[in-house]
Amino acid sequence: MGTFNRDAKGVYLITVTPFKDNGDLDLVSTDRMVDFLLERGVTGLTVLGIMGEAPKLTAEESRTFVRQVLRRTQGRVPVVVGASSVGFAPMKELSRSVMDLGADGVMIAPPSTVRTDDQIVAYFDMVNETLGPDIPWCLQDHPVATGVQMSAGVIQRILKSSPQCVMLKHEDCPGLAKLGHLTAAMKKGELQRVSVLCGNGGGLFLPEELSRGADGAMTGFAYPEMMVDVVKAHANGEVERAHDLFDAYLPLARYEQQSGVGLAVRKHLFWERGVIASAAVRKPGPKLSAADLADIERLVRRQTQRLADLG
Amino acid sequence: MGTFNRDAKGVYLITVTPFKDNGDLDLVSTDRMVDFLLERGVTGLTVLGIMGEAPKLTAEESRTFVRQVLRRTQGRVPVVVGASSVGFAPMKELSRSVMDLGADGVMIAPPSTVRTDDQIVAYFDMVNETLGPDIPWCLQDHPVATGVQMSAGVIQRILKSSPQCVMLKHEDCPGLAKLGHLTAAMKKGELQRVSVLCGNGGGLFLPEELSRGADGAMTGFAYPEMMVDVVKAHANGEVERAHDLFDAYLPLARYEQQSGVGLAVRKHLFWERGVIASAAVRKPGPKLSAADLADIERLVRRQTQRLADLG
Amino acid sequence: MGTFNRDAKGVYLITVTPFKDNGDLDLVSTDRMVDFLLERGVTGLTVLGIMGEAPKLTAEESRTFVRQVLRRTQGRVPVVVGASSVGFAPMKELSRSVMDLGADGVMIAPPSTVRTDDQIVAYFDMVNETLGPDIPWCLQDHPVATGVQMSAGVIQRILKSSPQCVMLKHEDCPGLAKLGHLTAAMKKGELQRVSVLCGNGGGLFLPEELSRGADGAMTGFAYPEMMVDVVKAHANGEVERAHDLFDAYLPLARYEQQSGVGLAVRKHLFWERGVIASAAVRKPGPKLSAADLADIERLVRRQTQRLADLG
């Protein structure tokens, strides 16, 4: 469970990037966030994703943040760094530099410019050439963000020609059928196993994804214990318990996954939980209104009650 | 509550279009569906929407279906017909013909070709010219489907220049802030009131939308009693009760709202509930797998239990 | 040359749909347009395309227009009718009804909802099922309008499984490489020959397309004699002459192919040439300004001079 490899299971949490109220990187909060997440039981960390506001960081800030996360994590769980880029020179530079800092691997999504099956496969051939034989990587399938539709067949082609690709982050929607095809192909031995972590809708289909053979989740949520506990219960065969837990968190998770405003909700909740010192989101970014805060207050209160009822 | 006008409240249900197993229109199931929905307490019906497979019907089939719905409804609730079209001649023809059949109004979304504020406003000026002074209509704001982003300001401009526009179907996401602006403007008298019915994410934000001043819901779900009961509870000031009901249905509602496969789930559930004789979806359309059916079976069972627990 | 089949060559002109100043269909101008185009030497007509304002016509108007074109053409050249539709019932109805009126075939582009190679191929399997064994059809590859990228490989798969598909309308951009692959595959016998007519950028790459093995053009331009003469010269081995002619028309062709305003330019030119009685474009549509008209006047004058110089 402790290595970024084809057998990885559990929850790789997509972290936020903590800022101070003035917008500067907050490295103290970064440390606290790492501790908080590890205490909640996550089995890996994924940094510099879209929800990590990666495009809003300078190259130097990106390195500083990754370095801090790695220092604090101290190898307790693997750290994967988002390194998608239209160009291969920046991808190579960022990947090498974070691997030198001690990262365990990188995550790559295709750019919106590739469309046909052959274009997608050719793009990942170039990714393999760029990353070389020493950098393990995770294939991110996230059409809502990228606009790129990868069929199950295309993903199989990529995996077969990518010896260093050890993980699939599945977040296509509707994706349950595709997920089922891929895990079945692995079970039958038609496809070498990779770890399959899911994040469709921000984890909003987690129980169903686990039933289709997913190894866990890779997504963000201010209550990572939800994913950790659901995955554990499911792994223990307690499927109804997994659904009970999931359902208890679903109303808030749904609210936090609203496109656009969701990141502000997540940071607010992390702030409220004492994890980060400021809920600041860098511009351009959403702000919460009084009505949003009232919604959140109610949803948290109801969630607490429901978890207490569950025991 | 019984008229399609600026004071409309409650739930306008987006109906499916029932087919036989061979793909033909099923008018017997259409009658049963109308009865079922009215018995569940919906206050209006909206037909020939995207989830009504409107683009898969011939012009003659569209008229036949609308005629059947109107005959069965017999004026007990208003019937609104989707009439969006890139061209105004087809919009006029369809609108006039369904009004002649007895429909109460039409619903219009902008085509994906309009983009700037002025283009959007100009388009709806042409809609007003096309529909004339006698056809009440509902403005559909659904950027996920249309690609058209209408700001609160643009919607106000459209409403101010559209005397026959009596309803807004709000399904922008994230849309709570926009919804709040519009309902506040109406309350302050800056904007003449229209009925505001919501469908963001297929009703997945209904309690929060009601808190922002929405008059109800316009969306589809195989358990329309969810929306009816949530809206009623909210109107009675029982906000926690509204959330309790909503939460009980949320796991299945979320599953039914998956883009792509959702319509097949909905028709399957309507079929299971004895409403329609066949769950057939016309091509091109999704099909459910055994794993999907197992998911649905579990979610329905859990929903039934939870509703029983709620009392 | 006279049949809509795999051996078709020459120029299939995408016609406009003539309206009166009040927006009604103008059937007298329709007759005159047919005569004009046949006199200019086109080898086929394609009606109800995007530039034929098809989405702005009612179903009845579409039939009326097609009937008039067929009556006037009287079989002198084949007539192909645009029948793309998201749904198969409307596609079937329109296709059958125009074939009954005497059309020679239909043209189908994929809807924007299909994305992966397999989805595209599956869609055209359903098209074949819909059209049946008796309706010859043309595959339209027009990613700028549809958003669907079909690789050379996908087009080969479609052609192989579509015995009734006799023509490819190629208008991908950049498309010369794809075009070259397909014509080479046909030459080598890897792929059964279909007629390949081009329209990339509205014919703005015609000489280069002919050099890659295209059989001619299918596009619109108010000077169809350009395409007719360029194709003829090229077929006669007079490649430089083909370029000379093309270059003489290119400044105006480029101006007429501006997206958005181009149709108004084309109808203005047809009106100026005495072909149609009114340059009216149905709403929503562009209008020409005084500056646009001055541009056109200059470009026509320069084109006339240059053609005279060429002899």
Place this chain on the structure above:
Amino acid sequence: MGTFNRDAKGVYLITVTPFKDNGDLDLVSTDRMVDFLLERGVTGLTVLGIMGEAPKLTAEESRTFVRQVLRRTQGRVPVVVGASSVGFAPMKELSRSVMDLGADGVMIAPPSTVRTDDQIVAYFDMVNETLGPDIPWCLQDHPVATGVQMSAGVIQRILKSSPQCVMLKHEDCPGLAKLGHLTAAMKKGELQRVSVLCGNGGGLFLPEELSRGADGAMTGFAYPEMMVDVVKAHANGEVERAHDLFDAYLPLARYEQQSGVGLAVRKHLFWERGVIASAAVRKPGPKLSAADLADIERLVRRQTQRLADLG
């Protein structure tokens, strides 16, 4: 003519970024390119645009290239640097660093995430805040690349609230009407004058844009003398001569502006003209086939002849 300010006229050439065959930056060719362009009469240089393969450079490479261009230019013409970015921290860092190196200003296009009029205007308010009072900038209006439609009204709002915005790069299509509105507003004094340089379709509408009041061109083409001579002739009132020159280059310009493959054509031509030592385009990028090269050879030969005929 020599300053990047509201009065700028002439041709700001979008440069390519020269690479060696092995893909490394080629600084010797960079020097030769700067000399070549200045000898051809361009009045400004724009670097790190899309056609400069900016997204394929590392941050360090970007700085190295800009530094080299500035050293070689030595203030003979202004140098503007593309600095568009989704995030403001990277925009600020790049802008400050190139201004420190001696650049004259930056160019900013909106990100694809802004859609409504108000969102666009708000975005540029943040741009102004980011760049501060000391960095002059050029507003790039390029909807084909960005997906953002800015109406004439929105551009006026941005210009009015942006004291440091001194130039508009207009490349909307169809854009002649919008261009005419903006230049008319400046003439009437409703809007403070900025320099308006055009690049619609890569300069394919240059004569018409000059007639609508544009101050010149900002685009790329391997024959920058075309734009320089057309702008000069037009400024001298020799409008027919401007068209003659333009028409002579149009067949090749059209070929070089093919989306996708165009950059490879441009670099090939620069290589053929002895400007750059290698035509290498970084991956992912297009390659030219033998048929492409034959097309280019023919088009260059014909262009040379036609220019000779013109005198």
